[in-house]
Structures are given as C-alpha cells and as structure tokens.
Amino acid sequence: MLKHHAERWNELAASDPLWAILSDPAARGNRWNLSDFFATGERELAPVFARATEIGLPQNHDSALDFGCGVGRLTRAMASRFTRCVGVDISPIMVGRARELNSDQGACEFVVNSYPDLRGFPNNGFNFIYTSNVLQHLVHRDSIMNYISEFIRILAPRGLAVFQLPTRISPLRSFHWRPNLYEFGRLLRVDPDYLLRWGLHPIRMVSVPEAEVAERVMFAGGEVRLAMSTPVQQVISTVFYVSKRTVNED
Numbered sequence: 001m002l003k004h005h006a007e008r009w010n011e012l013a014a015s016d017p018l019w020a021i022l023s024d025p026a027a028r029g030n031r032w033n034l035s036d037f038f039a040t041g042e043r044e045l046a047p048v049f050a051r052a053t054e055i056g057l058p059q060n061h062d063s064a065l066d067f068g069c070g071v072g073r074l075t076r077a078m079a080s081r082f083t084r085c086v087g088v089d090i091s092p093i094m095v096g097r098a099r100e101l102n103s104d105q106g107a108c109e110f111v112v113n114s115y116p117d118l119r120g121f122p123n124n125g126f127n128f129i130y131t132s133n134v135l136q137h138l139v140h141r142d143s144i145m146n147y148i149s150e151f152i153r154i155l156a157p158r159g160l161a162v163f164q165l166p167t168r169i170s171p172l173r174s175f176h177w178r179p180n181l182y183e184f185g186r187l188l189r190v191d192p193d194y195l196l197r198w199g200l201h202p203i204r205m206v207s208v209p210e211a212e213v214a215e216r217v218m219f220a221g222g223e224v225r226l227a228m229s230t231p232v233q234q235v236i237s238t239v240f241y242v243s244k245r246t247v248n249e250d
Contacts, residue, residue, distance in 0.1 A: 041077035068134030
C-alpha cells in the first residue's frame with residue numbers, strides 16, 4: 001500500500017504538483033502562481049506560531065520538520081524561524097521539485113521517506129514538527145496512528161508538534177467517487193494527465209475520532225496541549241498541539 005501511495009503522489013507531482021498540495025479549483029491545470037503559492041505557507045503558519053507562543057513552546061528553535069512537505073511550501077516558511085528545516089515526503093518527484101524551488105533557502109533540506117515510520121530521524125531530534133492535509137490521505141488508520149507515535153518519538157523535550165487531522169467525515173463525503181474512478185482508469189492504463197483533466201484524482205480522506213488521537217498521543221508519551229476543531233464542507237478538521245509529557249516534569 002505504501003508503494004501504491006508513493007506511485008499516486010508521483011503521478012500528481014509529475015502532472016500538477018502545486019494543485020495536488022493546495023487544491024484550489026481555480027489553480028487546477030498548473031495555474032498556481034508560484035509566489036502566491038509560497039505566500040500561503042507564511043499565512044498558514046503565522047497563527048500556528050501565535051498559538052505556540054501562547055502555549056510557551058517550542059522553547060528552542062534549532063530544528064523543524066515538515067512532514068509531507070510536497071514542494072516545500074511550509075518548509076520554506078519555517079526557515080525564518082528555525083536554524084534547520086527538514087522537509088520529508090514519500091514522492092521522489094515532489095522532493096526533487098522542492099530542492100529546485102528552494103535552492104535559495106540555506107536552512108532547508110529535503111528527504112524522501114519511503115518507510116511506514118520515521119526511522120531516518122533520531123529520538124528527540126526536532127524542536128518543532130508540523131503537518132497539515134497529509135495524515136488524512138494515508139488511507140489506513142494504523143498508518144496515521146503510527147506516524148503520530150513517531151512524531152512524539154522524534155520530538156525534543158520542550159518542543160511542539162502540530163498536526164491536522166479530520167476527526168469526522170460525513171458518509172456522503174466518505175464515498176470517494178473521484179478516487180475510485182481514478183483508480184479504475186489507472187487499472188485500464190489510462191494516462192494520469194487525462195484523468196486529472198477530467199477532474200478525477202487519487203486523493204482520499206480518512207478520519208480518526210479525537211478521543212482516539214488523544215489516546216494514542218498519551219500512549220506514545222505525549223500530551224495534547226490544545227485541540228482546535230473546525231467544520232469544513234462536511235468534515236470536522238482538528239488541529240492538535242502536542243508536547244512530550246516530560247515538559248512538565250521539572
């Protein structure tokens with residue numbers, strides 16, 4: 001399944017990478033303006049860091065991880081705040097584009113991760129971890145839960161992990177007719193560009209109830225400091241602000 005997931009995101013990266021990351025209907029067909037696209041990274045992170053300041057974390061700004069970095073939209077926005085910013089993605093094509101588009105950012109580096117975990121990164125290695133609109137596309141809850149555990153493992157004491165995840169999806173939204181038709185087309189060897197032009201895509205969405213996320217965070221040695229939920233088009237989207245429990249052990 002992980003290999004299949006990588007193949008589909010490589011298809012998106014080769015055809016319309018910016019739209020695959022920020023699916024604005026007006027930007028479909030490679031119509032994103034690159035400057036406007038990267039500007040959305042700073043707009044997304046500014047309120048996140050405002051809330052992080054209220055929480056008082058992270059206390060150090062040595063290193064940050066952007067999980068599911070795509071072409072580096074958020075990694076780039078982190079570069080003004082952290083000494084070292086690592087973007088990780090399952091798609092080699094996305095990572096290649098990220099390296100090209102962010103070659104002017106000395107603080108940024110980009111890594112392909114094809115594993116069901118983050119074994120390439122050490123325990124306590126990052127002061128800040130961020131991911132948005134990524135975990136929801138992993139299809140299987142077990143994979144999502146495993147990565148949440150990994151975030152806490154590689155998070156430094158007095159660091160902060162912020163991740164977004166749908167905690168409820170309506171039955172109608174869960175049908176996934178576009179991805180289903182896309183997969184049927186690929187089974188028939190229809191070119192991905194043709195399927196995308198017809199409005200089909202392989203992007204699915206999975207939800208995990210908030211209580212289950214909180215339970216996994218605690219089991220992995222973390223603590224939910226803040227959970228903010230927002231209804232968006234038949235989906236309840238929740239942003240979790242998580243630290244290691246060692247933060248309060250002084």
